[in-house]
Amino acid sequence: MRGFHSGFSLVHELCNKYSIIxxxxxxxxxxxxxxxxxxxxxxxxxxxxxxxxxxxxxxxKGRLFGGVAFLWHKSLAKQIEFIRGG
Numbered sequence: 186m187r188g189f190h191s192g193f194s195l196v197h198e199l200c201n202k203y204s205i206i207x208x209x210x211x212x213x214x215x216x217x218x219x220x221x222x223x224x225x226x227x228x229x230x231x232x233x234x235x236x237x238x239x240x241x242x243x244x245x246k247g248r249l250f251g252g253v254a255f256l257w258h259k260s261l262a263k264q265i266e267f268i269r270g271g
Contacts, residue, residue, distance in 0.1 A: 186208050186210050186212070187210060187212075188210070188212045189211045189212060189213050189220055189221075192208070193224065196208060196224050197224055197225060200225040200228055200256070200258075204257060204258040204260070204261055205255065205256070205257045205258070205261070206256045206257075207253070207254075207255050208253065208254050208256070209252065209253045210235075210250070210251065210252060211232065211252040211253075211254055212235070212251070212252055213252055214234050214236060215234045218234065221254055225256070227258055227259055228256045228257060228259065229256070229257055229259055229262055230255065230257075231254065231255055231267055232252060232253060232254025232255070233252065233253060233254070234251065234252045235250050235251010235252040235253075236250060236252075
């Protein structure tokens with residue numbers, strides 16, 4: 186995506202064509218992942234930041250990086266199950 190804000194319109198368009206969308210490099214921090222819900226009212230999402238530990242260590246230097254997420258149409262919600270490693 187090269188950042189959530191710069192890739193927002195493309196992902197929004199993809200929601201009109203596909204039922205499942207995988208994205209990477211959304212650059213969202215953990216406390217901002219809820220922004221993925223703004224892409225479409227018809228989609229649910231799950232994602233992880235690429236910078237889990239960096240902001241916790243203090244001031245972030247340089248640009249944001251990383252992050253992956255999946256968005257899926259709400260009609261598929263009963264078929265989607267996430268298994269998170271620990």
